Amino acid sequence: xxxxxxxxxxxxxxxxxxxxxxxxxxxxxxxxxxxxxxxxxxxxxxxxxxxxxxxxxxxxxxxxxxxxxxxxxxxxxxxxxxxxxxxxxxxxxxxxxxxxxxxxxxxxxxxxxxxxxxxxxxxxxxxxxxxxxxxxxxxxxxxxxxxxxxxxxxxxxxxxxxxxxxxxxxxxxxxxxxxxxxxxxxxxxxxxxxxxxxxxxxxxx
Amino acid sequence: xxxxxxxxxxxxxxxxxxxxxxxxxxxxxxxxxxxxxxxxxxxxxxxxxxxxxxxxxxxxxxxxxxxxxxxxxxxxxxxxxxxxxxxxxxxxxxxxxxxxxxxxxxxxxxxxxxxxxxxxxxxxxxxxxxxxxxxxxxxxxxxxxxxxxxxxxxxxxxxxxxxxxxxxxxxxxxxxxxxxxxxxxxxxxxxxxxxxxxxxxxxxxxxxxxxxxxxxxxxxxxxxxxxxxxxxxxxxxxxxxxxxxxxxxxxxxxxxxxxxxxxxxxxxxxxxxxxxxxxxxxxxxxxxxxxxxxxxxxxxxxxxxxxxxxxxxxxxxxxxxxxxxxxxxxxxxxxxxxxxxxxxxxxxxxxxxxxxxxxxxxxxxxxxxxxxxxxxxxxxxxxxxxxxxxxxxxxxxxxxxxxxxxxxxxxxxxxxxxxxxxxxxxxxxxxxxxxxxxxxxxxxxxxxxxxxxxxxxxxxxxxxxxxxxxxxxxxxxxxxxxxxxxxxxxxxxxxxxxxxxxxxxxxxxxxxxxxxxxxxxxxxxxxxxxxxxxxxxxxxxxxxxxxxxxxxxxxxxxxxxxxxxxxxxxxxxxxxxxxxxxxxxxxxxxxxxxxxxxxxxxxxxxxxxxxxxxxxxxxxxxxxxxxxxxxxxxxxxxxxxxxxxxxxxxxxxxxxxxxxxxxxxxxxxxxxxxxxxxxxxxxxxxxxxxxxxxxxxxxxxxxxxxxxxxxxxxxxxxx
Numbered sequence: 052x053x054x055x056x057x058x059x060x061x062x063x064x065x066x067x068x069x070x071x072x073x074x075x076x077x078x079x080x081x082x083x084x085x086x087x088x089x090x091x092x093x094x095x096x097x098x099x100x101x102x103x104x105x106x107x108x109x110x111x112x113x114x115x116x117x118x119x120x121x122x123x124x125x126x127x128x129x130x131x132x133x134x135x136x137x138x139x140x141x142x143x144x145x146x147x148x149x150x151x152x153x154x155x156x157x158x159x160x161x162x163x164x165x166x167x168x169x170x171x172x173x174x175x176x177x178x179x180x181x182x183x184x185x186x187x188x189x190x191x192x193x194x195x196x197x198x199x200x201x202x203x204x205x206x207x208x209x210x211x212x213x214x215x216x217x218x219x220x221x222x223x224x225x226x227x228x229x230x231x232x233x234x235x236x237x238x239x240x241x242x243x244x245x246x247x248x249x250x251x252x253x254x255x256x
Numbered sequence: 257x258x259x260x261x262x263x264x265x266x267x268x269x270x271x272x273x274x275x276x277x278x279x280x281x282x283x284x285x286x287x288x289x290x291x292x293x294x295x296x297x298x299x300x301x302x303x304x305x306x307x308x309x310x311x312x313x314x315x316x317x318x319x320x321x322x323x324x325x326x327x328x329x330x331x332x333x334x335x336x337x338x339x340x341x342x343x344x345x346x347x348x349x350x351x352x353x354x355x356x357x358x359x360x361x362x363x364x365x366x367x368x369x370x371x372x373x374x375x376x377x378x379x380x381x382x383x384x385x386x387x388x389x390x391x392x393x394x395x396x397x398x399x400x401x402x403x404x405x406x407x408x409x410x411x412x413x414x415x416x417x418x419x420x421x422x423x424x425x426x427x428x429x430x431x432x433x434x435x436x437x438x439x440x441x442x443x444x445x446x447x448x449x450x451x452x453x454x455x456x457x458x459x460x461x462x463x464x465x466x467x468x469x470x471x472x473x474x475x476x477x478x479x480x481x482x483x484x485x486x487x488x489x490x491x492x493x494x495x496x497x498x499x500x501x502x503x504x505x506x507x508x509x510x511x512x513x514x515x516x517x518x519x520x521x522x523x524x525x526x527x528x529x530x531x532x533x534x535x536x537x538x539x540x541x542x543x544x545x546x547x548x549x550x551x552x553x554x555x556x557x558x559x560x561x562x563x564x565x566x567x568x569x570x571x572x573x574x575x576x577x578x579x580x581x582x583x584x585x586x587x588x589x590x591x592x593x594x595x596x597x598x599x600x601x602x603x604x605x606x607x608x609x610x611x612x613x614x615x616x617x618x619x620x621x622x623x624x625x626x627x628x629x630x631x632x633x634x635x636x637x638x639x640x641x642x643x644x645x646x647x648x649x650x651x652x653x654x655x656x657x658x659x660x661x662x663x664x665x666x667x668x669x670x671x672x673x674x675x676x677x678x679x680x681x682x683x684x685x686x687x688x689x690x691x692x693x694x695x696x697x698x699x700x701x702x703x704x705x706x707x708x709x710x711x712x713x714x715x716x717x718x719x720x721x722x723x724x725x726x727x728x729x730x731x732x733x734x735x736x737x738x739x740x741x742x743x744x745x746x747x748x749x750x751x752x753x754x755x756x757x758x759x760x761x762x763x764x765x766x767x768x769x770x771x772x773x774x775x776x777x778x779x780x781x782x783x784x785x786x787x788x789x790x791x792x793x794x795x796x797x798x799x800x801x802x803x804x805x806x807x808x809x810x811x812x813x814x815x816x817x818x819x820x821x822x823x824x825x826x827x828x829x830x831x832x833x834x835x836x837x838x839x840x841x842x843x844x845x846x847x848x849x850x851x852x853x854x855x856x857x858x859x860x861x862x863x864x865x866x867x868x869x870x871x872x873x874x875x876x877x878x879x880x881x882x883x884x885x886x887x888x889x890x891x892x893x894x895x896x897x898x899x900x901x902x903x904x905x906x907x908x909x910x911x912x913x914x915x916x917x918x919x920x921x922x923x924x925x926x927x928x929x930x931x932x933x934x935x936x937x938x939x940x941x942x943x944x945x946x947x948x949x950x951x952x953x954x955x956x957x958x959x960x961x962x963x964x965x966x967x968x969x970x971x972x973x974x975x
Contacts, residue, residue: 070521073521074520074521074524102441104444104445104448104449105448105449105452106449149486149536149537152448152451152452152486153448154448168521169521169522170521171522177533177534178534179485179533179534179535179536182481182485183485185481186478186481186482186485204507204510204511205504205507205508205511208503208504208507211503211507212468212503214528215465215468215470215503215528215530216467216468216470216503216530217530218334218335218336218530218531219335219336219530219531219532219533219534219542220528220529220530220531220533221484221485221527221528221529221530221533221534222527222528222530223481223525223526223527223528224522224525224526224527224528225524225525226521226522226523226524226525227524228524229476229477229478229524229525230476230477230524231393231394231440231476231477232410232476232518233392233393233394233397233410233411233412233413234393234394234397234412234415234417234420234436234439234440235282235415235416235417235436236282236285236286236289236410236413237417237436239436239437239440241440241441241444242393242440242443242444242476242477242478242479243391243444243447243448243451243477243478243479243481243482244477244478244481244524244525245478
């Protein structure tokens with residue numbers, strides 16, 4: 052693998068990986084976006100079938116896998132959809148996520164930033180589909196460029212203010228999968244959000 | 257919990273909680289686990305500095321809250337948010353009810369909000385015929401059980417998996433296994449339907465940022481994200497104390513909030529919402545967003561010089577997590593709505609004197625809450641202030657009034673103690689001096705959980721002249737402050753210390769005008785009596801002639817150091833500060849100032865495994881942690897650590913007589929720890945702790961003995 056990262060970004064990536072792993076996120080590495088998409092599809096191939104959360108509503112075809120990729124840019128989505136052509140059982144969507152209240156198999160999103168000291172993803176979730184993709188999916192895959200990792204939230208206040216300060220904005224800090232310890236303080240992963248979080252660190256944007 | 261109960265029925269509730277085996281075990285496990293996870297979360301960080309930063313940010317925001325609110329409203333309104341101001345709980349309920357009606361909302365999903373609990377919002381909405389569903393797992397559980405939360409961040413911590421399984425079996429009409437992962441999945445499924453059907457979502461907010469008109473919400477389960485995304489209407493109910501100027505301020509507070517709450521570095525989700533965001537089902541394409549700012553007494557608190565710091569609370573719940581009383585009785589007994597130390601204080605402001613008057617007494621004044629408070633609030637001090645205020649408003653109980661009156665006159669107080677010595681004679685256990693065989697009638701049978709010591713035949717003040725040896729060229733001249741318990745009950749502690757002082761050429765004076773330090777008066781809510789005795793003590797000691805004021809009672813030392821200057825800040829601030837400067841606890845004086853060497857001794861008094869019980873007022877009150885361990889080693893004995901050396905013994909002065917059953921349980925937990933350590937001897941540095949611990953050991957027939965540090969260093973067997 053070609054190493055193009057500098058010493059300090061490499062260190063930040065290492066801290067990020069360690070902290071994210073502590074909260075049960077799985078961190079993977081990829082050299083570019085193509086490799087990240089390959090990994091995403093490999094994760095989808097391993098995934099058990101969806102456990103539908105809605106008794107009512109239309110039934111889903113159990114042989115299908117729903118993959119939502121709402122915030123990939125035009126080229127990225129095109130690329131993913133080309134890759135998906137080899138897998139007819141994958142149903143790739145980028146909007147109308149409200150049609151799947153019972154859940155979707157996987158949401159793949161890019162992340163705007165990573166915060167090393169807590170292993171946190173920062174995701175601009177202004178549009179509803181990005182939000183729903185990261186909430187209704189059983190597995191959330193986030194693609195994060197190594198160069199977008201910062202040391203602490205406080206060290207990137209200016210960048211965060213650009214996101215948070217905008218009218219109508221909805222900015223999500225995501226750290227690990229959804230969790231609870233509300234019964235007997237025993238940790239359980241996967242409550243109202245994803246059951247699993249995978250982060251693919253990409254060396255080149 | 258709505259009906260106003262008296263102290264007696266409150267105590268019955270405490271007894272029931274103490275009998276709840278599951279609750280006791282759950283709380284105990286939690287108390288121990290929390291300590292470790294908090295330590296891990298803060299590893300490598302300067303916690304004190306972080307707390308100070310948060311305290312400063314919050315204090316500045318409280319002082320500036322009016323301007324912050326104006327700025328927030330301007331920004332948020334420009335974003336298209338409907339901002340409402342609610343002076344009272346009823347106003348807030350009415351506003352939110354009207355929003356529901358205007359938007360035709362019949363079904364509401366809620367994420368967790370203590371502020372909504374504070375105003376009983378669900379009840380109000382349900383009366384309007386609206387279906388309200390809590391979506392945080394713990395909140396949903398307690399909602400289904402028609403209870404309130406028993407912890408600020410873990411609302412259902414009082415329930416077992418079996419109770420939850422039974423509940424969920426009822427709700428789903430299918431038998432559910434008591435397996436936690438599966439129970440969580442039941443909630444995931446049951447609530448998904450609710451999210452999808454909901455017309456309106458209600459949240460609280462952890463932060464409201466004035467600069468950008470943003471609210472920030474920290475959650476773990478992901479429910480608040482669905483609540484603020486699926487329904488067409490979002491209402492955020494926000495206390496005005498949540499206002500901060502900038503995102504950076506919120507990020508700073510957020511560095512400590514989750515670590516202090518649950519030992520997490522950060523919650524799974526932190527959501528920042530700046531005005532209505534996209535909603536594809538709303539006609540305008542944007543969600544309708546309302547923010548209701550709640551005052552409900554907060555402005556009044558903010559304007560109060562003593563209590564303004566209450567609003568520095570970030571609602572982490574840590575004060576409950578470390579509270580020895582909470583650990584024994586759980587949250588429903590340790591707060592009205594807000595739980596833990598902060599709850600004892602805010603109940604008075606938010607829910608009135610009737611709901612606060614019993615609660616406020618349920619504090620051992622151990623200071624564990626203050627030591628972990630994320631907002632740097634002096635919680636034990638404020639609890640005592642509230643207690644005093646409630647008594648001033650609602651009337652002082654006879655017992656407390658008498659204590660106050662008696663303490664104001666030292667001579668009366670001391671002659672009463674001498675009379676009590678005579679009165680107790682028929683009660684003394686002839687075989688087993690120095691314990692009282694039966695308790696005087698004023699105590700109920702509850703107080704029999706420990707053996708109470710007898711008042712000494714001759715108090716220390718009458719023995720001093722004989723013991724006192726004049727010294728030429730003394731190394732130091734000290735004033736010995738005895739405190740009432742050592743003067744009248746345990747003069748032998750002071751006698752042992754006198755041997756050491758003589759050995760090290762210390763000139764000892766005993767100011768005869770000294771009285772009680774005043775702490776018992778403070779803890780019974782008798783502030784004016786506490787002030788009077790503080791002034792008497794200031795007059796009694798000639799500061800120019802002594803190098804130090806040494807006391808063998810850690811509680812006296814802590815109160816004279818920190819409490820007296822607070823009490824006298826408008827009366828004799830300079831003198832109180834000069835007095836406080838000279839006060840040192842016995843262990844620090846002997847070890848660090850006199851610098852005693854290791855004793856050379858043989859026989860029965862050496863080589864014993866010796867545990868230390870650190871008095872709350874020594875470790876947290878004065879920051880002394882390891883000095884007594886060094887002295888134990890110097891005495892020729894072996895110091896053995898115990899599991900929770902710095903946890904309260906349950907004495908807490910009047911606490912142990914007001915709530916004997918709880919005190920007994922805390923005591924038993926402490927004695928269990930010592931038994932487990934295999935110690936032969938338990939040493940401490942406070943006569944109150946000796947009274948509690950020694951009494952417990954005698955009553956429970958434990959295999960170790962209890963003594964004061966001075967008795968360890970200068971045993972009776974030596975001249």
